[in-house]
Amino acid sequence: MRGPVRRLAGAALAAAALLLGGCAALPQDVLAPHGTVARMELGLIERSLGIMVGVAAAVYIPLAYILLRYRERPGDGRAPGTSEGNTLLEGVWTVLPFVLLVVLALPTFRDTFRLATLPSGPAVDVTVVGHQWWWEFDYPAYGIVTADEMHIPAGAVIDITLRSADVIHAFWVPTLAGKQDAIPGLDLHMWLEADRPGVYPGQCAEFCGLSHALMRFDVVAQSPAAFQSWVSGMQHPVTAPQSSLAAEGEVLFAQLGCAGCHTIQGTSAQGKVGPNLTGIGSRRVIVAGALANNPADLGQWLHDPASIIPGTVMPSFPNLNGSQLQAITAYLEGLRV
Numbered sequence: 511m512r513g514p515v516r517r518l519a520g521a522a523l524a525a526a527a528l529l530l531g532g533c534a535a536l537p538q539d540v541l542a543p544h545g546t547v548a549r550m551e552l553g554l555i556e557r558s559l560g561i562m563v564g565v566a567a568a569v570y571i572p573l574a575y576i577l578l579r580y581r582e583r584p585g586d587g588r589a590p591g592t593s594e595g596n597t598l599l600e601g602v603w604t605v606l607p608f609v610l611l612v613v614l615a616l617p618t619f620r621d622t623f624r625l626a627t628l629p630s631g632p633a634v635d636v637t638v639v640g641h642q643w644w645w646e647f648d649y650p651a652y653g654i655v656t657a658d659e660m661h662i663p664a665g666a667v668i669d670i671t672l673r674s675a676d677v678i679h680a681f682w683v684p685t686l687a688g689k690q691d692a693i694p695g696l697d698l699h700m701w702l703e704a705d706r707p708g709v710y711p712g713q714c715a716e717f718c719g720l721s722h723a724l725m726r727f728d729v730v731a732q733s734p735a736a737f738q739s740w741v742s743g744m745q746h747p748v749t750a751p752q753s754s755l756a757a758e759g760e761v762l763f764a765q766l767g768c769a770g771c772h773t774i775q776g777t778s779a780q781g782k783v784g785p786n787l788t789g790i791g792s793r794r795v796i797v798a799g800a801l802a803n804n805p806a807d808l809g810q811w812l813h814d815p816a817s818i819i820p821g822t823v824m825p826s827f828p829n830l831n832g833s834q835l836q837a838i839t840a841y842l843e844g845l846r847v
């Protein structure tokens with residue numbers, strides 16, 4: 511292939527790769543909404559995109575035609591004549607953008623007010639607190655607190671109060687609702703709804719320090735019955751060690767001072783600095799979604815947390831030997847709902 515042809519082919523391939531990359535089914539796809547709020551927001555995206563594509567086509571297609579049709583040809587020589595002022599054209603390109611902006615503004619105002627108002631009817635209250643670098647989910651009506659996984663009943667309105675324990679974070683579940691900041695000292699509100707049971711990944715969307723990119727969570731939408739059983743499980747969790755190994759782990763948990771930072775509902779551990787560990791053995795993921803919930807990953811976290819979440823305030827316990835790590839892990843994995 512000759513140089514220019516090869517360059518053109520390369521550019522076409524790169525463009526195709528970029529375009530087709532958008533076709534993959536991704537778990538955090540704003541274009542594939544799974545709830546009322548995300549659908550409303552997608553409607554606004556589509557409307558503005560439609561207008562933009564229309565304006566671009568109306569400008570660039572005639573431009574391309576004119577450039578080709580009236581290009582300089584051999585022997586032309588003369589400069590083209592000049593013309594001044596065209597009231598019709600000037601009127602059209604003044605009025606048309608105004609009309610387009612109104613078409614864009616009206617539904618935007620309407621949906622902004624809709625999103626700012628909690629729909630009438632029953633709602634599940636969840637207070638979401640951003641921490642460096644994990645999310646806390648507090649259900650004041652049920653008296654339960656958890657982390658990493660926000661359980662909600664599918665089809666219900668979830669009334670979210672957003673807070674931060676340290677710096678500014680942003681709560682974002684792309685398939686359920688747009689971003690909302692979590693600001694220290696200020697309560698902000700948003701609501702969302704998931705159509706169907708499922709797991710909807712979310713993440714922090716505001717740079718908040720070293721491990722911002724690792725500050726993830728899952729929204730676990732369940733049938734109303736399954737959600738109720740999770741709530742009662744959290745209210746009456748398993749706390750007693752299930753084996754002699756786990757019993758050793760419970761003793762170590764107390765000796766190492768873990769209770770200074772962590773709460774385990776139904777025990778004397780009532781610390782509020784780190785994530786609430788009630789029912790941690792029943793979570794799908796741990797450590798803000800960075801690790802799967804299994805003894806090996808949990809053991810690695812306890813041994814050297816900063817290797818997984820750089821900058822974490824979780825202290826490392828390098829002096830724990832293998833069997834001590836196994837004991838603590840067995841104790842924590844046995845804390846179930």
Ligand code: CUA
Nearest residue numbers: 679714716718
């Ligand atoms: Cu929290 Cu970024």
